[in-house]
Amino acid sequence: MIPAAFDYEVAESAEHAIALLGEREDAKLLAGGHSLLPAMKLRLARPSALIDIGRVSELSYIREDGDHIAIGALTRHREVRDNALLRAQCPIVSHTAGLIGDPQVRHRGTIGGSLAHGDPASDLPAVILALEAELVVRGSGGERTVPASEFFTGVFQTAVGPAELLTEIRVPKLGSTGWSYVKMSRRAQDWATVAVAAVVERSNGSLGKAAIGLTNMGGTPLRATAAEEAIAGGSSIEDAVKLIPQGTDPPSDHAASSDFRLHLSTVLGRRALEEAAAR
Amino acid sequence: MRRVALSVNGTRHELDVEPRDLLVYVLRERLGLTGTTVGCDTSSCGSCTVLVNGESVKSCTMLGVQADGLELTTIEGLARNGELHPVQQAFHEHHALQCGYCTPGMVLAAVSLIEAGEATDEDAIREGLEGNLCRCTGYHNIVQAVSAAAGVS
The missing domain is CATH 3.30.465.10 (Uridine Diphospho-n-acetylenolpyruvylglucosamine Reductase; domain 3)
Known part of the structure; x- marks a missing residue:
């Protein structure tokens, strides 16, 4: 697969890249190219020009x-x-x-x-x-x-x-803050079916505050706000993770159904919070 | 067209390429280095792996123009003075190939992994080769070969 033709410019600096972007309609920045080039090869993306910032x-x-x-x-x-x-x-x-x-x-x-x-x-x-x-x-x-x-x-x-x-x-800087990122994917090198990031503050051996980020549970990455509030209010991890699916809208695709992702988010959420609390 | 200068296996080449020419096709079709194979063409299988400034890269997911001025090594450039590279020799000794299609990419990915000091044990080798697929599923002997080349048991 070959991308559709495009013009190519090499940016010498960040300022130069911004100037080149301003001169072109429908130009895209090219850095490592590992998201953009596959999309261009499939013709899902057809920018008129690439501005290569790889050497900046x-x-x-x-x-x-x-x-x-x-x-x-x-x-x-x-x-x-x-x-x-x-x-x-x-x-x-x-x-x-x-x-x-x-x-x-x-x-x-x-x-x-x-x-x-x-x-x-x-x-x-x-x-x-x-x-x-x-x-x-x-x-x-x-x-x-x-x-x-x-x-x-x-x-x-x-x-x-x-x-x-x-x-x-x-x-x-995290200092003594606990953290975890737990990812499940079906195949090596695959995108996450679901993944959960947890960043937790501990006080007297229990969780004081937790920030929970969700991968592939909707159109954008999401915070599990309801579960975070439950933890702030003193809920156990086991009870709080039941609230992780609230406000999410996970896709169904070849890797998993939406329902499976809803379930998986609670399992991975528990693992992430437990690991973060212990780390 | 854009003029690029590529150093491939120690030889400098200047050539005009279209911006959309993928590095793998520049190597295969312009420089005749057909040891680099095209498998999936979607940056999944790793058969097109080459070394760019010593690091493994999938050449189906890099433009030829992005390689301007960089040092490239393909499978043709690994042997020295008629002597196989130690990783090639280990693949030979451990029969680490069946159909051989994934082998050039597998060897170069292994060279990169070993030179980065990351081939520390069998698990690290398996993990470190996750970007390379062998459709014959001949992974066992590949891991044996890379372990031998890396000096881990």
């Missing part, structure tokens, strides 16, 4: 920034998985990056590309939501910071405008 090294970094870790959008999954600072300060992101696709995919795919693609079955979006991370988006008028809760707007849709570039992901 200023967007590839992981560094400390106050009580956050700042991750450049072009950082590849492999580097996110292996980075010592991130593994120490926000290990759920490294752990999850190591579960994406397979080694070859992780060598090319980028954190920014994965998030900006907005696939509800991707792993990182639910984690970013549960972490209440911030996403930095740059356009010709300057930069703005979007909370993760406002970033994913629909199936394959995000808050990044047509002439904007996601430049940075800011995740909190």
Whole structure:
């Protein structure tokens, strides 16, 4: 399969990429290409032009920034998985990056590309939501910071405008906060049938507060708000996870029925919360 | 068309490619390096795996223009002075192939895994080769071969 013809431009910098985006209708940014190129080969995407940001090294970094870790959008999954600072300060992101696709995919795919693609079955979006991370988006008028809760707007849709570039992901330092990301997929290298991210605060040996992110349980990654409220109100994990399906609308497809996903979310939710509480 | 310079198996090639030309077809059809096979063409099976700056990459999911200026290694470039690469030799000794179609990608994925220091035991090898499918399901001997090449039992 060969993509439909397109024009190709190489961006020399983030500013250059934004300028090129402004000049073109229907242009797409190309980073690692591991979501975009398969879609173009199937002709599900037919951009008139690709603007290749793959060489914009200023967007590839992981560094400390106050009580956050700042991750450049072009950082590849492999580097996110292996980075010592991130593994120490926000290990759920490294752990999850190591579960994406397979080694070859992780060598090319980028954190920014994965998030900006907005696939509800991707792993990182639910984690970013549960972490209440911030996403930095740059356009010709300057930069703005979007909370993760406002970033994913629909199936394959995000808050990044047509002439904007996601430049940075800011995740909190977790300290003693417990975490887990539990993913089930039927085949090696597959997308999650369902996955659950849990970030929990503990007080006196019990759960004080939990943030729960859900992968592939609707058109966007979701927070399990009802279950989170139950935990904040003192419910046991066993009781709280029964509320995870509330407000979700999981798809039925070759991997699982919607009903099975509803059930699976409670099972994986329990495992994730128990692991997070113990970690 | 766009002019790109590729270093493939240590030889520099300058050629004009269409932006939509996938790297695997640049290698196979423009440079005649047909050792890199096309299996699924959907970045699932890994038969088209090559090394890009030493790391395994599925060449059906990378444009030729993205490889401009990068160092590529295909299966044709692994042997040195008529001597098989240790991973190739291990595949030979452990009979780690049946039809052989997945073998070039499997060997290069294994080389990348071993050089990254991640082929630490059998589980890590199985996990590390999850991007490569063998339709003959000959995984047992493949894992034996990679274990031998990596020096783990």
